[in-house]
Structures are given as C-alpha cells and as structure tokens.
Amino acid sequence: xxxAQWPYxxxxxxxxxxxxxxxxxxxxxLGKRSLPGGAVDGIEVYxxxxxxxxxxxxxxxxxTTRAVNHxxxxxxxxxxxxxxxxxxxxxxxxxxxxxxxxxxxxxxxVAKKQYEKAVSQGKTAGLVKASGRKLEKxxxxxxxxxxxxxxxxxxxxxxxxxxxxxxxxxLKVQPKQxxxxxxxxxxxxxxxxxxxxxxxxxFITNDLLGSALTKSFSGKKGHVSFKPSLNQQRSCPTCTxxxxxxxxxxxxxxxxESPANVQIVNGYFVHFFAPQGLxxxxxxxxxxxxxxxxxxGRKMEQTKDALLKILEDVKQDDYLxxxxxxxxxxxxxxxxxxxxxxxxxxASKFVMDIQDRGxxxxxxxxxxxxxxLNKAREEHTVPERSTSIIIMLTDGDANVGESRPEKIQxxxxxxxxxxxxxxxxxxxxNLNYNFLENMALENHGLARxxxxxxxxxxxxxxxxxxVANPLLTGVEVEYPQNAILDLTQNSYQHFYDGSEIVVAxxxxxxxxxxxxxxxxxxxxINDLTFTEEVTRENITxxxxxxxxxxxxxxxxxxxQDGLSVMINRKxxxxxxxxxxxxxxxxxxxxxxxxxxxxxxxGFYVVNSRGMSAxxxxxxxxxxxxxxxxxxxxxxxxxxxxxxxxxxxxxHQLTVTRGSQKDYRxxxxxxxxxxxWFVHNNGQGLIDGIHRDYIVPNLx
Numbered sequence: 001x002x003x004a005q006w007p008y009x010x011x012x013x014x015x016x017x018x019x020x021x022x023x024x025x026x027x028x029x030l031g032k033r034s035l036p037g038g039a040v041d042g043i044e045v046y047x048x049x050x051x052x053x054x055x056x057x058x059x060x061x062x063x064t065t066r067a068v069n070h071x072x073x074x075x076x077x078x079x080x081x082x083x084x085x086x087x088x089x090x091x092x093x094x095x096x097x098x099x100x101x102x103x104x105x106x107x108x109x110v111a112k113k114q115y116e117k118a119v120s121q122g123k124t125a126g127l128v129k130a131s132g133r134k135l136e137k138x139x140x141x142x143x144x145x146x147x148x149x150x151x152x153x154x155x156x157x158x159x160x161x162x163x164x165x166x167x168x169x170x171l172k173v174q175p176k177q178x179x180x181x182x183x184x185x186x187x188x189x190x191x192x193x194x195x196x197x198x199x200x201x202x203f204i205t206n207d208l209l210g211s212a213l214t215k216s217f218s219g220k221k222g223h224v225s226f227k228p229s230l231n232q233q234r235s236c237p238t239c240t241x242x243x244x245x246x247x248x249x250x251x252x253x254x255x256x257e258s259p260a261n262v263q264i265v266n267g268y269f270v271h272f273f274a275p276q277g278l279x280x281x282x283x284x285x286x287x288x289x290x291x292x293x294x295x296x297g298r299k300m301e302q303t304k305d306a307l308l309k310i311l312e313d314v315k316q317d318d319y320l321x322x323x324x325x326x327x328x329x330x331x332x333x334x335x336x337x338x339x340x341x342x343x344x345x346x347a348s349k350f351v352m353d354i355q356d357r358g359x360x361x362x363x364x365x366x367x368x369x370x371x372x373l374n375k376a377r378e379e380h381t382v383p384e385r386s387t388s389i390i391i392m393l394t395d396g397d398a399n400v401g402e403s404r405p406e407k408i409q410x411x412x413x414x415x416x417x418x419x420x421x422x423x424x425x426x427x428x429x430n431l432n433y434n435f436l437e438n439m440a441l442e443n444h445g446l447a448r449x450x451x452x453x454x455x456x457x458x459x460x461x462x463x464x465x466x467v468a469n470p471l472l473t474g475v476e477v478e479y480p481q482n483a484i485l486d487l488t489q490n491s492y493q494h495f496y497d498g499s500e501i502v503v504a505x506x507x508x509x510x511x512x513x514x515x516x517x518x519x520x521x522x523x524x525i526n527d528l529t530f531t532e533e534v535t536r537e538n539i540t541x542x543x544x545x546x547x548x549x550x551x552x553x554x555x556x557x558x559x560q561d562g563l564s565v566m567i568n569r570k571x572x573x574x575x576x577x578x579x580x581x582x583x584x585x586x587x588x589x590x591x592x593x594x595x596x597x598x599x600x601x602g603f604y605v606v607n608s609r610g611m612s613a614x615x616x617x618x619x620x621x622x623x624x625x626x627x628x629x630x631x632x633x634x635x636x637x638x639x640x641x642x643x644x645x646x647x648x649x650x651h652q653l654t655v656t657r658g659s660q661k662d663y664r665x666x667x668x669x670x671x672x673x674x675x676w677f678v679h680n681n682g683q684g685l686i687d688g689i690h691r692d693y694i695v696p697n698l699x
Contacts, residue, residue, distance in 0.1 A: 040176070040177050041071070041075065042069060042070050042071025042075055043067055043068075043069055043070070043071070043075055043077055043144075044067060044068050044070055044177075045065060045066070045067045045175060045176075045177055045179050046066055046067065046068060046179065046180045046181065047064070047065065047066040047179065047180065047181040047182075048063075048064070048065045048066075048175050048179050048181070048182050048183075049063075049064045049065075049181070049182075049183050049184075049185070050062070050063050050064075050171060050183070050184045050185070051064070051185050052169065052171075052184075052185065052186040052187070053186075053187050053189075054160065054169070054186065054187070054188040054189065054190075055188075055189045055190075056189075056190065056191060056263055056270065056272075057159060057160045057162075057167060057190075057272070057502070058157065058158075058159055058160070059087075059157060059158045059159075059160055059169060060155070060157050061083075061087075061155065061156050061157065061158070062153065062154070062155050063081050063152075063153070063154045063155075063156075064151065064152070064153045065079060065151070065152045065153075066149065066150070066151045066152075067144070067149070067150050067151075067152075068147075068148070068149045068150075069144045069145065069146055069147060069148055069149075069150075070147075071146055072146050073146055074143050074144060074145050074146060075143070075144055075146075076141050076142070076143050076144070077141065077142055077143075077144045077150055078139065078140070078141040079139070079140050079141070079142075079152040079154075080137060080138070080139050080174075081137070081138045081154050081172075082136070082137050082138075082172035082174070083136055083137075083138060083156050083158075083172075084136075084158055084170055085136050086158055086159070086161065087156045087157065087158035088156060088157060088158070089138065089154065089155070089156045090155050090156060090157055091103065091153075091154070091155040092138075092140075092152075092153070092154050092155070093151075093152075093153045094140070094142060094150065094151070094152060094153075095150065095151040095153070096142070096144065096148060096149070096150050096151075097145075097148050097149060138154060140152070159502070161500075162253075162274060162498065162499055162500035163466070163498065163499070164465065164466070164498040165253060165497075165498040166196070166251040166252065166253050167251065167252055167253065168249060168250070168251050169186065169249070169250040169251075170247065170248075170249055171184060171247070171248040171249070171250075172246075172247060172248075173201070173203065173244050173245065173246060173247070173248050174244065174245050174246075175233075175242055175244055176242070177241070177242055178230055178233050178234065178240060178241075178242050179230075179233065179242070179244075180230060182227070182228060182233065182244070183225070183226070183227045184224070184225070184226040184227075184248060185223075185224070185225050186199075186222075186223070186224040186225075186250055187221070187222070187223055188217070188221065188222035188223070188224075188252060189220055189221055189222075189548060190220055190222075190252075190254045191220060191261070191263060191549060191550065191551070191554075192220075192254040192255050192256065192257075192261050192272075193219055193220050193254060193255035194217040194218075194219070194220065194221070194222045194252055194253075194254060194255070195252075195253050195254055195255045195256075196251075196252055196253050197215060197216075197217040197222045197224070197250075197251075197252040198215070198250070198251050198252070199213060199215050199224045199226070199248070199249065199250045199251075200248075200249055201213075201226070201246060201247070201248045201249075202246035202247040202248075202249075203243055203244060203245050203246030203247070204228075204232075204243060204244075204246075211232070212226055212227055212228040212229070212232050213225070213226050217252070219556055219558075220548070220550075220556065221548075222252060224250055226248060228244065256274060256276060258530075258532065259273060259274065259275035259276070259519070259530045260272065260273045260274075260275075260517065260519060260530055260532040261532075262517055262532055262534040263549075264507070264534065264538070265549075267506060267507050267510040268504065268505070268506050268507070269484075269504065269505055269506075269507060269534070270502065270503070270504045271477065271501075271502070271503040271504070271505075271517055271532075272500055272501075272502055273477065273495075273500065273501040273502075273503075273519050273530070274499070274500040274501070275471065275472070275495075275530065278471040278472070278497075278523055278524070278528075279471075279523065279524040279525060280315065280317075280469045280470065280471060280497070280524060281385065281386060281387050281470045281471065281472070281473055281522075281523065281524045282315070282317035282318055282319075282382075282383050282385070282386040282387075282524065283318050283319075283386060283387050283388070283389055283470060284318070284319040284320070284336050284373060284376055284377075284382050284386060284387070284388045284389070285314075285318065285319070285320050285388075285389045285390070285391065286320070286321050286322075286323060286336070286369040286372055286373055286389075286390045286391070287307065287320070287321075287322050287323070287391050287393075288323045288325065288365050288366060288368075288369045288390060288391065288392040288393070289303065289307075289322065289323070289324050289325070289354070289392075289393050290325060290326075290360060290362075290392075290393055290394035290395055290396070290427075291324045291325065291326050291354055291355065291356050291357060291358075292325075292326045292327075292356065292357070292358055292359055292360045292395075292396060293326070293356055293357060293358060293359070294356075294360075294395050294396050294430070295356045295395055295427070296356045298452075298456075299395060299427055299428070299452065299456070300354070300356050302456040302457040302460070303393060303427070303456075303457070303460065304351050304352065304354055305457040306456075306457040306458075306460035306461050306464075307322075307351045307460075308348055308351055308352070309457070309461050310460075310461060310464045311344050311347055311348050311351070312344075313464070313465075313468060314339045314344060315339065316338075316339055316340065316341075317339070317383070317386075318338075318339045319336040319337060319338055319339065319376065319382050319386075320336065320337065320339055320343075320347070321333050321335070321336050321337065321369075321372060322347065322350060322351070323365055323368055323369050323372075324354065324365075325360070325361050325362065325364065325365030326356070326357050326358030326359055326360065326361070327357075327358035327359040327360075327361060327400050328358070328361065328364075329361060329364045329365045329368050331368065331372075332347065332350045335372060335375065335376065335381065336372060336373070336376045336381065336382060358400075359399050359400040360394065360396050360397065360398050360399050360400060361398065361400045361401040362392075362394060362397075362398040362401075362408060363398060363401050363402035363403075363407075363408045363411060363412075364401050364402075365392070366390070366392060366408070366411075366412050366415075366422075367411060367412070367415055369390050369392075370390060370412065370415040370416055371415070373388040373390060373420060374415075374419070376388075377419075385522065385523075385524055385525070387420065387470050387473045387493075387494065388419065388420035389420060389421060389423065389467060390416075390420065390421075390422050390423070391423045391425065391464070391467075392422070392423070392424050392425065393425040393427060393450070393460070394424075394425075394426065394427065394431065394436070395426070395427035395428050395430065395431060396430060396431050397431055397432050397435075405432060405435040405439075408435075408439070409435070409438065409439045409442065412439055412443065413439075413442055413443060416443050418443075418444070420444075420493065421440075421443060421444040421445035421493045421494065422439065422440050422443040422444075422445040423440060423445045423446060423447070423448070423463075423467065424436035424437070424439060424440040424445070424446075424447040424448075425447070425448050425449075425450050425460065425463060426447060426448070426449050426450065427450045427452070427456070428450070428451075428452045429449075429452075433447065433449060444492075444493040445493075448463050450463075466496060466498075466499070467494075467496055468496075469496060469497035469498070470494045470495065470496055470497075471495050471496065471497050471523070471524075472494065472495040472521030472522060472523055472528065473493065473494055473495075473521065473522045474493070474521055474522045475491070475492040475493075475494070475495050475501065475519065475520070475521040476490065476491055476519070476520045476521070477490040477491070477501065477503050477517070477518075477519050478490070478517070478518045478519075478520065479505070479515065479516075479517055479518075480515050480516065482508060483507065483508055483509070483512065483515050484505045484506070484507065484508060485505065485506045485507070485508050486505055486506045487503065487504075487505040488502075488503055488504045488505065489503070490503045495521060501519075514533060514534055515534050516531055516532070516533055516534065517531070517532045517534055518530065518531045518532075519531075519532075538550065538551050539551065539552070539554075539567060539573060541558065541565060550567055552567070552569070552570055552587050554567050554569060555567060555568060555569040562577055563575070563576075563577045564576040564577065570587065571586070571587060572584050572585060572586045572587060573585040574606075582605075582606040583603065583604065583605055583606065584603075584604045584606050585601055585602070585603055585604075586601065586602040586604065586661075586670075587601060588600050588601065588602055602661075603619070604661075605619055605623070616687070617693065618686065618693040621686065621687055626648070626649070627648070628646055628647065628648035628649075629646070629647045629648075630644050630645070630646050630655070630676060631644065631645050631647075632644055632645040633657075636656055636657075638656075641656050641657050641658055642656070642657045643655065643656050643657075644656075644657065644676065646676060646678070646685075648684070648685055649684065649685070651684035651685070652684075653678055653679070653684045653685065654679060655676040655677060655678055655679070656676070656677045656679070657674065657675075657676060657677075658674075658675060658676075658677050659672045659673060659674055659675065660672070660673060660675045661673075
C-alpha cells in the first residue's frame with residue numbers, strides 16, 4: 001500500500017504570544033455573570049465545527065472551536081484535537097477578541113526543542129503526542145481574560161488509505177461539555193464516482209444518530225453531516241454532561257470501471273491502482289511467535305485465540321509453519337507443509353499447547369523462518385506461482401543471543417535479500433517499536449502495534465486479513481522515460497485484495513497532453529499488464545471558489561442554480577441555462593496517424609432564445625437577424641464547391657458553398673446543412689477583425 005511521504009509535523013508554536021498580557025476590555029470585568037448550563041468552571045465552548053473536504057482520497061480538515069470566559073477572572077482554556085497518525089498539521093491559529101495569532105508548524109526534532117523553550121518563557125505552544133491506536137493528540141492551552149472570547153482553528157490533511165475495500169476517515173469526538181453549535185460536515189468529491197458511503201458513531205444509539213446524521217451520495221459527490229442538538233448531546237434528559245465521547249467513522253469507496261485511474265493537476269499527477277476480481281496468489285507463510293515469560297497470561301491466551309481463528313481462514317493452496325522463540329527456537333514442522341484439513345487440525349492442536357517460557361531470541365527465530373522460506377523456494381516444494389510472507393509477533397526486546405538491534409536488522413536484511421516481505425507485530429508498549437518498524441520497512445513490509453486490550457486477538461486477526469489475499473506479486477508501475485520527475489515509490493512486493501497502490505509524481509513537461517502508464521505484476525495464473533492512457537483533456541466547472549473536474553471519458557449530469565451541464569462520454573457537453581439558452585461543445589477527434597491533425601472543440605449554439613439584444617462576441621453578434629444578399633454564383637477552384645458574391649453590412653465579399661453540422665435537433669452526431677463560408681477570417685462579416693476576439697487565456 002503506497003502513501004506519499006509527507007513530513008511528520010509535530011508542533012504548532014505561537015512564538016509571539018505570551019501566557020499573560022492578553023488584550024483586556026475593562027468594561028467586561030464589571031458585574032456578576034450568570035453562567036450558561038454548558039459552561040465548565042466559567043468557560044463555555046459554544047461552537048465546535050469540523051469541516052472536511054475530500055478530493056481524490058485527499059482530506060483537508062479544519063477544526064474550529066469557539067469559547068468564552070464568563071468568569072470574573074482570567075482562566076486557562078485548553079484546546080485538544082486527536083488526529084490520525086497518518087495526518088499532518090498544515091496550519092494553526094489562535095484568535096482572542098478579534099486579534100489572530102498565527103502558528104508556526106515545525107518538524108519533529110526542531111519542534112520539540114522550540115516547544116520546551118517556549119513553555120519555559122511563558123509562551124503558548126502546542127505539542128502532538130501519541131494518543132491510542134490510530135490517533136495523536138494536539139494540545140494547546142491559553143490564558144483568556146475575563147469576558148474574552150477565543151477561537152482555535154487547526155488545519156490538518158491526510159491521504160486516506162483503502163482498507164478492506166473502503167476508504168476510512170476517522171474522527172475523534174470529545175467536546176467535554178454540551179456545545180450549542182456542534183457540527184461535523186464532510187464533502188467528498190471523487191472523479192471516478194462514489195459507489196458506497198456510510199457513517200457511524202460509537203457513542204450514540206442508532207435512533208439518536210439517525211435524527212442527527214444525514215448522508216447522501218450521487219455520481220461523484222458525497223455528503224455527510226452530523227449536527228446533534230443540545231438535547232441529543234445530553235447523557236440523560238436532565239443531565240448537563242455530554243454523551244459525545246467516542247469515534248465518528250466515515251467509510252466510502254469509488255466506482256472502478258478500470259483497474260487504474262490517473263488524475264493530473266497543475267503539472268502533477270496521482271495514479272490509483274486497485275484491480276478487482278483477480279484470483280488469489282497462493283502463499284507460504286511462517287508465523288514467528290514470541291513465547292517468552294513476558295507473554296504469560298492474557299497476552300498468550302489472546303495470541304493463541306487469534307492464531308486458531310487465522311488457521312480457520314488459511315486457504316488449501318497455502319503452505320505454513322510455526323516457529324516459537326524464547327531463549328531458544330523451536331518449530332512445529334521441519335519445513336513448510338500444505339494447508340490440508342489434516343495439517344490445519346494438527347496445527348490447531350500445536351497452537352493450543354503453546355506455553356510461555358524463558359527469554360527472547362528474536363535474531364535466531366527470524367533467521368530460522370527466513371531459511372525455511374528460502375529452502376522451500378529453492379527446492380521447489382511450493383508452487384512456482386506463489387509468494388512468501390513472514391509474520392513475527394513479540395512483546396519485548398531481544399535479550400539472548402544476538403541482541404543488538406542494528407545487527408539483527410543487518411542479519412535479517414541479508415537473509416531475506418529483498419525476496420519477500422517481513423511483517424512485525426509489537427504487542428504492548430514495553431518494546432523497541434522503532435526497531436520493529438525499521439526492520440519491517442527495509443524488508444518491504446510494515447509494523448503494527450497490537451494494543452493490550454480486550455480485543456487484542458481481533459487486532460491480530462484484522463492484520464492477517466489485510467495480507468491474507470495477495471492478488472499480484474512483483475508489482476512495477478512504469479511511465480514513459482524522461483516524462484516523469486520526482487516519482488514516489490512505484491515498486492511493490494505485493495498487491496493485496498481490498499487495498500490500493502498510489503503513485504504520485506511531477507510531469508517533466510507541463511504542456512504534455514497525454515502519456516501511457518503501465519502496471520505490471522505476476523498473478524496466480526499468468527503475468528498481467530494494465531495500461532492506462534492518461535489525458536489532460538479535463539472539464540472543470542467552477543462555482544465560486546469550489547470546482548468540480550470531469551473528463552471526456554465521463555457520462556454525467558450536473559444541475560445547480562439554474563445551470564445544467566450534461567457530459568456525453570467522448571462526444572459532447574451540453575450547457576443549458578436561463579429560459580432555454582443551450583450550447584453544445586463537441587469533442588472533434590481526428591485521425592491520430594496524421595501528425596498535423598489535432599483534436600479540437602467545436603462550440604455551437606443550439607438555442608439562443610432569451611438572450612439580450614446587447615449580446616455580442618464572435619458568436620453572439622449573430623444571435624439576432626441581419627440582412628444579406630448572395631448573387632453571381634459561379635464555379636470555384638473546387639468543382640464541388642461553387643463561389644458567389646455576398647453583400648452584407650455594406651461589404652461585398654467572396655464566399656464559397658459548403659456544408660456544416662447542425663446540432664440543434666441531434667446533439668449527438670448532428671446533421672449536414674448547406675452554408676456559405678466567408679474567407680479571410682470572416683473579414684467584412686464580423687464586427688472588427690478576428691484578432692479582436694482572441695484573448696491570451698481564458699482565466
């Protein structure tokens with residue numbers, strides 16, 4: 001699964017804002033105040049709004065919270081936002097009594113130093129820290145004068161990952177008090193079209209959720225709104241505390257008429273690849289399981305429970321083995337065995353009998369598993385068209401045998417030799433997770449932390465489900481040589497069912513009209529190549545500051561504010577507005593083998609009824625009748641096209657007979673009608689000269 005590599009942003013620093021000395025309005029300090037029911041210690045959070053805009057899997061999120069200090073003294077107000085670990089902060093501002101203080105977002109190491117310095121000097125700073133399984137918490141506190149209002153606004157962005165066939169947007173909801181205006185609004189635009197859209201909340205019953213939640217999607221647009229009233233936020237009918245505490249999750253997927261989709265914006269492109277319906281590639285998997293003393297108790301029981309469930313899902317075409325490690329290393333079988341019903345039954349008994357003991361020898365256990373996979377491939381005891389995977393689970397650090405992390409990484413890297421991925425699962429927090437992650441990443445895998453909780457077994461099963469169904473191996477995403485610059489990762493060991501490969505890059509020539517993108521991989525039956533013709537011929541519709549982008553490959557109709565736009569795939573675009581005014585823009589595609597010919601757009605007026613008498617322009621000047629006469633018809637240079645003399649607007653012109661398409665009755669193909677062609681760029685017929693109607697650009 002590919003993600004663009006963004007900087008890890010950890011600190012928002014308000015460098016010029018001290019904790020004390022904020023602007024104060026003396027008149028606000030006089031008299032007592034009656035505190036609203038939702039206020040806590042004099043501080044009322046009266047508005048919290050989360051606005052999310054998703055375009056082509058990329059989410060732009062703005063969290064805005066407004067609070068007022070109703071107390072007679074200055075109070076500290078905290079602003080907490082939990083954001084996905086894959087997100088990055090792009091902006092933070094703090095506004096007090098109308099004065100805005102911008103934040104400075106810094107990289108991790110620089111940020112930590114500046115944060116500590118700012119706090120020691122009494123300045124306001126925010127720090128991002130880990131918070132649970134999927135989130136990190138951004139926290140900033142500020143001293144607010146009596147009667148003053150404060151607005152926190154945090155902007156963060158995230159590339160949504162496709163997981164088990166759906167994109168997931170994960171929002172943490174925890175306002176800590178009743179909020180008069182609480183709203184989450186999500187607008188999604190996907191050029192491929194949206195196929196499914198759903199939203200759910202872990203903190204509210206379906207009955208209450210249904211009346212506070214609206215969700216809809218049509219074509220390329222989706223919308224979700226969660227706007228609970230004050231009464232819907234109460235934990236009970238007479239309570240003043242809020243039940244809004246938990247997860248709000250939005251999932252969706254897109255239409256996939258073809259395996260790939262490439263989009264180009266401002267000289268950059270992003271390539272999405274997610275084929276469907278391919279047969280699963282058989283796999284050889286070795287489970288390397290830590291059974292040291294620290295795994296004793298619930299962790300061991302949950303691990304065994306997860307392994308038993310995983311064994312139920314192993315396919316008969318797969319091969320498997322178990323390696324257990326503590327102070328020493330033991331194996332279930334000497335070599336990989338096929339996943340026959342008999343072997344699965346025997347493996348289940350082996351798992352049930354696992355006991356914890358001793359210390360932690362990670363190095364020897366991994367090398368044993370790698371050797372087993374390499375040997376099976378070399379001796380052809382597994383299918384030629386199969387793949388290998390090694391999955392290690394541990395809850396601690398190596399403390400026997402080779403225990404130096406850098407040496408273990410070197411040994412594992414040399415043994416695998418780039419042939420298959422290593423996936424590391426770290427159980428709990430008492431381990432060197434960076435070591436596990438680095439070792440996995442340099443061997444084309446990934447690491448995942450398994451949290452010590454009641455559902456740890458489900459976490460383990462969930463991870464296995466992600467890698468259980470490889471559809472392609474050895475995936476290479478290729479582009480024309482010298483056409484692409486600054487390319488992200490374009491080579492992958494595996495493509496798994498339900499995931500997506502994302503590659504981004506910059507075009508070497510921003511004026512390039514088209515190029516071909518090819519994805520090659522090894523399937524379960526044969527080698528496959530997916531080729532996508534990429535074109536920049538997009539159709540962009542603007543509505544104020546918002547835009548929608550389509551292509552000539554779409555068939556779609558958009559209606560808004562009296563304007564109707566209908567795109568007919570590879571044919572034309574019909575624009576209607578007002579009292580019947582209709583234009584047609586036709587895509588004229590020419591013979592590709594003739595280098596002098598280029599595709600072009602024809603602009604045709606189908607119905608000009610309702611246009612003002614002052615309408616003008618290259619076409620508009622002809623929307624109203626004018627007088628002309630044609631005479632002296634005689635043979636021209638082309639025997640099939642006679643010439644004649646036309647008198648119009650006090651000019652005498654030479655014109656030639658021909659035919660043109662009329663799209664008023666048939667907007668798809670039109671019909672041929674006879675007409676007179678005016679020479680010299682219409683000179684004498686049009687007002688002024690043709691150069692008067694040429695502009696350097698359209699916007």
